[in-house]
Amino acid sequence: MRPISTIFPALSAVVAVQAAPHWPSLPSFQLFRRSATCETGQYLQSTAGVTYDQFSTVKDYAANGATTVTTNFQACIDFCDKQGSKCQAVVWVAAGQVNQTCYTKTSLSANPNFPTLITAYSAVKNSGATVCPGKGTNMQSSLPQKCETGQYVLATDGSVYDQVSTTKDYPAGGGAGTASVQTSMQACLDYCESLGPNKCAAVVWIFTGQSKQYCYPKTVTTSSGQMSSSLVGYSAVRSNSTNSCHGQGTNMVSLTTR
Numbered sequence: 001m002r003p004i005s006t007i008f009p010a011l012s013a014v015v016a017v018q019a020a021p022h023w024p025s026l027p028s029f030q031l032f033r034r035s036a037t038c039e040t041g042q043y044l045q046s047t048a049g050v051t052y053d054q055f056s057t058v059k060d061y062a063a064n065g066a067t068t069v070t071t072n073f074q075a076c077i078d079f080c081d082k083q084g085s086k087c088q089a090v091v092w093v094a095a096g097q098v099n100q101t102c103y104t105k106t107s108l109s110a111n112p113n114f115p116t117l118i119t120a121y122s123a124v125k126n127s128g129a130t131v132c133p134g135k136g137t138n139m140q141s142s143l144p145q146k147c148e149t150g151q152y153v154l155a156t157d158g159s160v161y162d163q164v165s166t167t168k169d170y171p172a173g174g175g176a177g178t179a180s181v182q183t184s185m186q187a188c189l190d191y192c193e194s195l196g197p198n199k200c201a202a203v204v205w206i207f208t209g210q211s212k213q214y215c216y217p218k219t220v221t222t223s224s225g226q227m228s229s230s231l232v233g234y235s236a237v238r239s240n241s242t243n244s245c246h247g248q249g250t251n252m253v254s255l256t257t258r
Contacts, residue, residue, distance in 0.1 A: 038132035042139050044123055046077045051131060052090070052123035055139050057157075059122050060111040061089050065104035073121055073143050076102035080125060088125055094144055095119040095158055095243040119144075119158030119243060147245035151252050153236055155189035160244055161203070161236035164252050168235050169227045170202045173219035181212045185234050186253060188215035192238065206233035 042055040065086055070076045073092045079102050080087040089105040096118030114120045121143065131138070144160070152162040177195040182188040185205050192200035192215075200217035207213045209231035221237045234252075244251065 037129050039126070039129040039136040042137045043126075043129070043131070044073065044077055044138065044140050045131060046081045047074070048078070048081050050077075050081055051126050051129040052077050052080075053126045053129060053136075054089075054122075054124040056122045057120070058113045060091060060114055060120075061105040061107070061122065062109040062111040063105050063107040065106045067104070068102050069099045070102045071100055071146070073123075074140065077123065077125075080104050089122060090125075091120055091122045093118055093120045095245060100147075100243070100245065116156070142240070144239075144241055144243040146242055148239065148242040148249040151250045152239070152242075152244060153185055153189060153234075153252050154244055155193045156186065157190075157193060158244070159189070159193055160239040160242050161189055161192075162239045162242065163202075163235075163237040165235045166233070167226050168223045169204060169225055170218040170222070170235060170237075171220045171224040172216070175199055176219045177217040179214045179216050182215040183213055185236075189236070191215050192217050197238070197240075200238070202235065202237040204233060204235045206231050208232035 039051055039053055041053050043051050043053040044055065045051055066079075066083055068076075068079050070079065070092065073090075073094075076090050076092040080090045083104050086106055087104040088108055091103040091105065093101050093103070096115070108124065148160050148162055150162055151164045152160050153164060154160060175198060177191075177199040180188075180191050182191055182205065185203075188203050188205040192203045195217055199219065202218040202221050204216040204218065204227070205213070206216070206227075209228070227233060227235075
């Protein structure tokens with residue numbers, strides 16, 4: 001008998017194909033993982049690692065959620081974490097109220113800026129942002145963490161200057177701002193704030209004994225000795241670690257106004 005391939009060549013070809021099927025190769029797909037967004041601005045992180053950005057010392061938000069008394073901003077953003085999706089932003093009032101209070105915000109609706117008589121900070125929860133090496137600025141170390149308990153004076157923006165003295169002097173040091181005529185200790189502090197911490201870390205304000213009332217910005221906070229006995233004035237050092245809190249410490253502003 002002749003082989004089937006010689007009798008039905010077409011059928012033989014079909015059988016061969018069915019016996020040894022050949023599937024066309026599928027295109028290869030490469031899977032891409034979406035990279036997390038690196039935080040590039042000013043931020044803080046909660047204890048759980050959630051990023052809070054849009055850090056501000058003036059911006060308020062309208063919608064209030066839960067509130068709690070906290071002594072630092074870290075505790076405030078941790079409290080926001082616990083509220084889940086009900087908290088989109090936080091405002092922490094550090095000074096100017098009876099208690100240091102954390103206000104959670106349920107939306108990002110704009111509100112008028114903070115009143116000038118309080119010191120407060122705000123930040124927005126950004127769960128999609130990641131802290132990357134060399135990017136962004138962590139503001140945690142720049143936030144005051146405790147209440148001032150000694151004698152102090154305040155700049156208009158609420159910055160605390162303590163170690164108030166009527167005798168102590170400080171050297172100018174390299175990079176200090178130039179002396180400026182100012183008519184009050186608070187005006188002297190405001191001048192210091194306008195220069196920034198690199199050019200002013202302490203002040204000496206002389207209100208008697210010179211032709212004009214001069215404010216001297218200082219970059220060195222180690223005392224260089226006593227003021228000249230022919231001069232009458234005040235000195236104070238900028239505090240980067242304290243707030244003015246209701247009922248604590250002594251605000252010396254009434255004694256430093258001439």
